[in-house]
Every structure is written in structure tokens, then in C-alpha cells.
Amino acid sequence: MNGERGIIRQADIAREAGVSQSTVSQVLRGAGDLSRISLETQRRVLTAAKRLRYTTSPQQRTAVEKRHAPPLLGVHTFEPIFPTSAGDYYFEFLQGIEEQAGVEGCNLVLFTAARDEGGVRRIYRGDVNALGQAAGSVILGHRAHQDDLARLAADAHPFVYIGHREVPGFQISYVGGDYRTATGRIVDDLVALGHRTFAYLGEAVRYEPQADRWEGFSTALDRFGLTVPVPAYTQPEELAAQWLDTALAAGTTVILVESVSLLRVLHAIIGLRGLSVPGDVSIMLLVDDTASPGAWASMQVPRNAMGRRAVRLLTALVTDPIGDYERQILLPCTHTLEPSVAPPR
Numbered sequence: 103m104n105g106e107r108g109i110i111r112q113a114d115i116a117r118e119a120g121v122s123q124s125t126v127s128q129v130l131r132g133a134g135d136l137s138r139i140s141l142e143t144q145r146r147v148l149t150a151a152k153r154l155r156y157t158t159s160p161q162q163r164t165a166v167e168k169r170h171a172p173p174l175l176g177v178h179t180f181e182p183i184f185p186t187s188a189g190d191y192y193f194e195f196l197q198g199i200e201e202q203a204g205v206e207g208c209n210l211v212l213f214t215a216a217r218d219e220g221g222v223r224r225i226y227r228g229d230v231n232a233l234g235q236a237a238g239s240v241i242l243g244h245r246a247h248q249d250d251l252a253r254l255a256a257d258a259h260p261f262v263y264i265g266h267r268e269v270p271g272f273q274i275s276y277v278g279g280d281y282r283t284a285t286g287r288i289v290d291d292l293v294a295l296g297h298r299t300f301a302y303l304g305e306a307v308r309y310e311p312q313a314d315r316w317e318g319f320s321t322a323l324d325r326f327g328l329t330v331p332v333p334a335y336t337q338p339e340e341l342a343a344q345w346l347d348t349a350l351a352a353g354t355t356v357i358l359v360e361s362v363s364l365l366r367v368l369h370a371i372i373g374l375r376g377l378s379v380p381g382d383v384s385i386m387l388l389v390d391d392t393a394s395p396g397a398w399a400s401m402q403v404p405r406n407a408m409g410r411r412a413v414r415l416l417t418a419l420v421t422d423p424i425g426d427y428e429r430q431i432l433l434p435c436t437h438t439l440e441p442s443v444a445p446p447r
Contacts, residue, residue, distance in 0.1 A: 110156040118150035119143075126151075130205055130414075141406070148201045157207035175203060175416060176236030178213045180223050180243030191392050191405075192242070195264060198409025199240055206417045211236060225250040231257060238420045240264060240412050246309070260419040262412045266310040266432065275419060275429040277412040279403045281311055281388070284435035285318030288358070288386060288401065291437075293326055295445045297356045297384070301349040302333040303341070303368060304360040312360060315388050319358060338363040343371045355446035356384040362391050365398065380444035387442075399443040402436045 112130065116123040125139060129147040177199060185193040203210050213233055214223065224247060225232055231254070233239045238260030241251075246267055254261050255272035266278035292300070302319060305312050320330045331354075334345055341364065349357065359365045365387055372379060379385050387400040411431060418427055 110151075110154045112156075114154055115147060115150045115156055118154060119146045121147060130156075145201070148205055152201075152204035155207070156205060173206075173208045173237045173417075173420060174211055174235065175208045175413065175420075176211050176213050176233045176239035178223070178225060178233055178239050178241045180241070180245050180247060182214075182223075183243060184212070189393050193392070194405035195242060195409040198406035198411075199413050200409075201406075202410035202413035206413060208413070208417065213239070226253055231259060233259060233261075238262075238416045240409075240416055244309075245307075260416060260423065262416045262419065264408055264412050266314060268310055273429070275415060277408050277415060277431045277433065278311065279408065279435045280432035281314040281401070281435065282318035282321075284401050284437060285315045285358075285388060286322040288388075288437050289319060289322035289326075291439055292356055292384075292386065292443065293322075293328070295439070295443070297446055298328060299331075299353040299355055300328070301331050301352075301354040301357045303345075303357055303364050304333050304335045305364070306335050306337045306340075308335065315360060336364070338367045341367045341371070343374065346371050346375065350383065354383065356386060356443065358386045358388055360388050362387070362389065362393070365391070379442050384443040384446070386439070397441075399439045399441065400437065402438070404433045404435060407433055 112126045113123050115130075116126045119126065121143060125143065126147050128139060129144045130151065177196075179192075183190075183192040185191075185196060187193070200210065213225075213236075223243075233254070239254075240262055242264035246263070246265075248269060251261075251263070251267065251269045251274060252272060255269060255274055261275065263274060263276040264278070265276060266281075267274060267276050289300075300319075300323065302316070304316060316333060323330045331349075334341075336345075338361075346368065357368065359368060365385065368385070369379065372383065377383060385398060387398045390400050390402050390405075391398055411433065415427075415429065415431065418425060419429075
């Protein structure tokens, strides 16, 4: 039998997965990407941990014994995002949530509360917290409802938001991507290639992740003493060809784009103008295009790692609510400049 008195330890997982105990520790803490451990190795460790029924903390093992059932963690999305294919943007988030829940010895329940008049799924129905059946909840979605997050925090319901979110009056727990640092590094590389005149195309609805990208971009240009362009924040259907004409007339050689939907429209306009990418203008996408991987120079968001780290943090909040650990976490992002970025003419 593995482990002393039937308790599975990380050394048992290391033997099962054929890796070092240090690798197991990094993966189970949700730090595999930060430690540059390959995704294949991380999944081998998680599979071994799940097969051996490993639980990560003495507190959690005690909770399981007392309740005779694994802790129940909720997953709530503010809009319908359950993936229909592996190419869906949210697939890796949810896969990471499921993988880490298995490691933590928890069950998951998906909450699908009724929508409000704006089409956003709400957590509260009157004074009733629809997530109350769970010991704690992972929350994700593009359109967060601030009032619901504030009420959850006020009610002391343990939750972790996937993505950087700030709620006035509360220090909520979240796991997001470090978009500010990543965008600054992208600008570093673009300047190194010779780009000096930039344009910025952003989403009309601004949340913290969008603001982080812009701040990383503008701060980096300031650092180089380059002109910070006036950003265009718009809906895809409102993007006009005149915006591109004006940007190119001003000498723009590279355009940074916040969303795939904006990129699709921009690319169509570039084609209508008889221009090419990156021959006439370089394009940098500040998110990964999961539907067409490798088609654009882009930032790679560690979505699987964010899902796993969120569950890891939530488990800590449930089992050790006053413990001394980080509750607001930003994971590093990577990027590639191929194939839609080239030195300017």
C-alpha cells in the first residue's frame, strides 16, 4: 500500500508519475507553468494524484472524514460559457478546475441561476444566495456583476474569481493573468524590431483585464519616450475603415488588438484596402485565439493554470480561512510574434 497507514503522499505520486517529488509539489500548488513544467508532465502528475485519491491537506482529510463525503465546490458563470469543443476559449479554464478539484478531493456543481433583464446570470434571488449549497465557489465570466460579488463578500461566502476583479470596499480573492507585465514585454519586443508608431484597438466594455493591458502598453511606450496613441475602444460592428486609414496615414506600423472579434473585423478591412499582414502592417493580438491557434502573433493566457490555481486557492479559503497565504494572484503570460508581426518597412 502506498504511503503510511494508507495516506497517500507526494512521494507516492512522484513514483506513480515517474517524476521528482519537487515536480509533484510545484504542480499540486498550481505553480507548474511558473516553474516551466510541461503541460504533459503536469497532467501526468494530476492523473496520478487523482488515481491515488490524493488529498492535499490534513484539514481537508479531516473535513472529508467528518462529512463522509468530499467537499462540494460550486462553479458559477455570469454568462453561458460551457464549452462545446476543445477550441472554446473557456475549455482550458474548466478543464483546469476539474483537474485540480480531483487533486483536492472535492466535488463540483455547476450553478446556472436565472438571467436578469440584461442577460447576465445573477447569483442572488432576492435575499437568497443561489451558491449557498456549496462550501465555496469558483466564479468566472466576462461580464461580472459587481453587486453580486460585493454581496458574496459581505456574506463571507468563500469564492475565487477567475480574472482580475476589484470590488470597492472588499478585498476579494482572484486568480488572473498578469496582462500588464505581459503587454509591456510585447512592446519591448516590438520596439526591438524597429516599431515606433503604434495603434491600439480595444473593447468598448472595460474591465480590469482590459485596463491592465492598456496600462502595460501605455507605460511601456512612456518608458521608451514614444508617443502613446489615443486608443480606439469600440464594438466590432462599429469599427470603420476610416479608423485604419487614419492610423496608417499617421505612420502606424503595428496595431495591438484586445479581442478576437475586433481582430476579425480589422483583418477584413485590411483585406478590403488591398493590404497585407504583416507586409503593410503588423498585428498583435493581446489574447490567444483558441479557434485558430498559431494564426496570429498573440499573448498566451495560462487558462488551465488559472483554473487549477483558483480551485487550489478556494480549497485553502474553505479549509483555512484565516491562513497566511496570497489571495490575489496574477500568473505570468507568454507571447509569440509569429506570424503576423514583422519589422516595419
